[in-house]
Amino acid sequence: MPAEVSSPTRRDFLRMSAFTGGGLVLAYLGAGDSALAQISKPAASATNAADFVPHALIRIGSDGTVTLVSKQPEIGQGIKTSLPMVIAEELEVNWKDVRVIQGDLNPAYGSQGAGGSTSTPTNYNEFRRLGATARTMLLSAAAQTWDVPASECHAAESAIHHAASNRKLTYAALAAKAATLPVPDVKDVKLKDPAQFKLLGTRVGGVDNPSIVSGKPLFGIDVKLPGMLYAVYEKCPVFGGKVVSANLDHIKTLPGVKDAFVIEGTDNLRGLMPGVAIIAETTWAAFSARKQLDIKWDEGKGATESWAGFAEQAKKLSTQSGTTTLRKDGDVAAAMGKAAKTVEAAYTYAFISHASMEPQNCTAAYNAKDSSLEIWAPTQLPESGQNLVAEVLAMPKDKIKLHIIRSGGGFGRRLSSDFIVEAAAIAKRVNAPVKLTWSREDDMRHDHFRAGGFHFLRGAVDDKGKLSAWHNHFVSFGNKVTRDGKPQLQAGSGASLSGDEFPGRWLDNCLLEQTLMECNIPMGPWRAPGSNVFAWVFHSFIDELAHAAGRDPLQFRLDILGDKEIVPGTGERGQPYHVGRMKRVLQEAATRADWGKKKFPRGQGQGIAFHFSHRGYIAEVAEVTVSKQGELKVDRVVVVTDIGSQIVNLSGAEHQVQGSVLDGISTLMYPELDIQRGRVVQGNFNEYSLLRIKDGYTKVEAHFLKTDFPVTGLGEPAFPPVAPAICNAIFAATGKRVRQLPLTHTDLSWS
Structure with missing residues (x-):
């Protein structure tokens, strides 16, 4: 049984978007998970095309930088490196020229989950075709520039070569020309013979490795925003329990505490659990105040379980x-x-328990002026998180923007979105960005x-x-x-x-x-x-x-x-x-x-x-x-x-x-x-x-x-x-x- 490579029609494939600044951008839109679809709306104007690339997975800039967007969440499985490698292989770019950035949640990208070992099989064939199509357009741009048949040209090392005349044009030099060309029909796009792969199958270090070993802020727990406050959330130790009363007045008098309140929650064990939120100037102040919480719980029927x-x-x-x-x-x-x-x-x-090294955390900021919410979350299912927030807080999805942040381990835990909806519910009550951080005990005792x-x-x-x-x-x-x-x-x-x-x-x-x-x-x-x-x-x-x-x-x-x-x-x-x-x-x-x-x-x-x-x-x-x-x-x-x-x-x-x-x-x-x-x-x-x-x-x-x-x-x-x-x-x-x-x-x- 040969490897399956589907053949969408030209209309199903992709459409070039023209940008000011001389860059070529190919966009990837998921029609489900199985097709590359059109983009007819150009990106918002920008003085430099590299500054703004909505819905795009590839940018070839006039400075020679090849920017690839990684749309799947990175949870330690290496997908932020491996999937861009697939595009780079077919695109015939030198890996040293590639810059990989994490894509936020965006319907233009199609499926963005990370779970079930699905990221590679879901995207592999389509990413190959995406890279090959970009390469084909660059070949056409060079052939037209030289007035030679495209069949006489070949791509290698981020450039198009014409062996007969010993000429070469870099992708940087061809980007503006390629941006004016129509997307080729799928039958005119030839995938590489895997026997000719130069990048795939080799050992490539993770694109985030230098930042990880040098302690750069990459993870959800590293997010920091101007004017940010810090939150903890105390839930009933018995699953399904509810708050009867809490010493909120006392908690509000403690050093660094800005507010404390009860959240009623939902009846769904995988939704928003009832609890008490404490908002403070620092994580330490919030955690310290939590030690003085005195909550009376209605533990419910779960208290009989062992x-x-x-x-x-x-x-x-x-x-x-x-x-x-x-x-x-x-x-x-x-x-x-x-x-x-x-x-x-x-x-x-x-x-x-999942016991991932990074406890659950999420940062959220609510804008009361336009009733919008912005979220920074280390999540495996960003769209699920967005949906849960929209459902629980009765908000339109298009008012919820979610940034996908690298996770310090997932193992399936971050397929759930309880920590996201907690942060969102707290942020809606607070006139400032709020970072919710779970303690290790929270993480272990309130796992799924x-x-x-x-x-x-x-x-x-x-x-x-x-x-x-x-x-x-x-x-x-x-x-x-x-x-x-x-x-x-x-x-x-x-x-x-x-x-x-x-x-x-x-x-x-x-x-x-x-x-x-x-x-x-x-x-x-x-x-x-x-x-x-x-x-x-x-x-x-x-x-x-x-x-x-x-x-x-x-x-x-x-x-x-x-x-x-x-x-x-x-x-x-x-x-x-x-x-x-x-x-x-x-x-x-x-x-x-x-x-x-x-x-x-x-x-x-x-x-x-x-x-x-x-x-x-x-x-x-x-x-x-x-x-x-x-x-x-x-x-x-x-x-x-x-x-x-x-x-x-x-x-x-x-x-x-x-x-x-x-x-x-x-x-x-x-x-x-x-x-x-x-x-x-x-x-x-x-x-x-x-x-x-x-x-x-x-x-x-x-x-x-x-x-x-x-x-x-x-x-x-x-x-x-x-x-x-x-x-x-x-x-x-x-x-x-x-x-x-x-x-x-x-x-x-x-x-």
């Missing part, structure tokens, strides 16, 4: 039939009865958490040692929502199991059931939602079944995958499952790790796992050492990925794989949240442990298979197989099976 209670409830539910049947094939009970071996196991994982879950599994292998039956009763969490005037239970993000999840579609006898427990705990996407725990559960249990059958875990998995090249079904995002791609990465990972060829002493071992998520096919082999005292050392993780026909930025791709492995190790080993009386117990990193620098000794080997499939992202796919590969290696080393996360619940000591 993790221990949920665990007990889940255990009782496991003996009953699931309330929802997700898949039912064959006769599982009969297959179990005929099986050579059966295995039962319960796998459990707790709620966890990765849902906890309980998987009660039964599996069987036949007399040939093959998997013959699979039953999973998944018990997890949902929030009560109202739709069409009727209350219903909605599964939390990561708490919804697909009937097509591996190995469901591959078996003749499979039963997948789900039961949701109602809770008041807000849940949201967490890096590789669902997959981040499902891979651990399924590939750990598959490993149990392989060992019960006395089979090699690698061959056992290959047998389950079978001989079909593609397995149909709805799959992830409606996609079929390409078995051939998964088998190739699995076999390649085994080969590179010398699977089955090493003899490990007791206390050392290898484990293998794979997973398909976010369009990526990933397999991993982990090698571990476990001391007799139970101390774990992950020695090596071999990762093989198939994410399509092109690695955009090799340096960025390697970093994403390495980061996924370290994040996977950290999440396996340490973090969990306890819920007591409706409250999250842990509040800071002294109570909520993560992997430390001293623990980051794992050797990570990243290998990329280049295939003829569409290019996709890499921020999430390499994360899911980490935990099961390590846990399976732990079993190989010690005979101890890990069935509860985090790893601190399992005694790994051996003798």
Whole structure:
């Protein structure tokens, strides 16, 4: 299957806008996410075209600078570097001539979200065409200037060359001429042969790296405006609780405090939560005053909830039939009865926090004269933030301007917009710009958490040692929502199991059931939602079944995958499952790790796992050492990925794989949240442990298979197989099976 490159019509493509100042600007308008559309309205006049470029992704200035706008939010995944590289490659510009700037929220840019590893697959083909079209127009400008056929010219190093006469014109010299030319028909725009790529596939440092290492203000928490005030926002420790009363008069007398007031909020756990805002001259003054807040809360029904209670409830539910049947094939009970071996196991994982290094924050300024709002936010979904503010504050969207600021980590947390609407609601009450800053405790106790879950599994292998039956009763969490005037239970993000999840579609006898427990705990996407725990559960249990059958875990998995090249079904995002791609990465990972060829002493071992998520096919082999005292050392993780026909930025791709492995190790080993009386117990990193620098000794080997499939992202796919590969290696080393996360619940000591 070749890489897909769609062919929009000329009218669907783009239209040049003329500017004073002699620059060429090509604008990108999203018709959904799939087409490049027209711009017929010129930019506002400016003495210099580089001063004002609305809706534009490319500017070639008369000074030789090539300005590329990065429209997606940068949250550490490197998209601010890699997507402009795609344009630069087709444009044939020297990367040293490129200046990348962050685009604000603008409907002219189309989709501007950053989540689900979608930024690259959404934009890759269209960005190539955008760069190629600009190059084609520059070629035409040079050919007309020299009065030669365009076919005799070629682009290279930010210039057009005519080899026959040994002439050259830089893009800077051609910008004004190119701006007068019509946009070529799509059939006249030729994309480069990927074999001729000079920039893509190389290692390019992040465009913000110099500013990051030198401490320049880049992040949301760095935003500073003239006359700015500072805010904190105290919410009920129990989710869904409301303010009854607060000592506001006293708070207003404290040093540096300018105001304090109650915000009633909404009934939506993902909207504007009720609370008390304190406005002060400095963040320190606001945080200090907060310590003297005395609030009486109506805690609501959430105050009865606890993790221990949920665990007990889940255990009782496991003996009953699931309330929802997700898949039912064959006769599982009969297959179990005929099986050579059966295995039962319960796998459990707790709620966890995103714990990004930069706590949530947002700056907002309300202009009472024209009832407009300006927002500076480190967000993954800027349009969602704008929509939520418009809904809650009853404002027209066109009165809300949102600047996208670099995020100090996202991992799905900044797909939610609660911190944005809080800042906006506070700013509307204050006659000055206001920066809202969450404390670490706010961030941890008012997160939109990765849902906890309980998987009660039964599996069987036949007399040939093959998997013959699979039953999973998944018990997890949902929030009560109202739709069409009727209350219903909605599964939390990561708490919804697909009937097509591996190995469901591959078996003749499979039963997948789900039961949701109602809770008041807000849940949201967490890096590789669902997959981040499902891979651990399924590939750990598959490993149990392989060992019960006395089979090699690698061959056992290959047998389950079978001989079909593609397995149909709805799959992830409606996609079929390409078995051939998964088998190739699995076999390649085994080969590179010398699977089955090493003899490990007791206390050392290898484990293998794979997973398909976010369009990526990933397999991993982990090698571990476990001391007799139970101390774990992950020695090596071999990762093989198939994410399509092109690695955009090799340096960025390697970093994403390495980061996924370290994040996977950290999440396996340490973090969990306890819920007591409706409250999250842990509040800071002294109570909520993560992997430390001293623990980051794992050797990570990243290998990329280049295939003829569409290019996709890499921020999430390499994360899911980490935990099961390590846990399976732990079993190989010690005979101890890990069935509860985090790893601190399992005694790994051996003798």
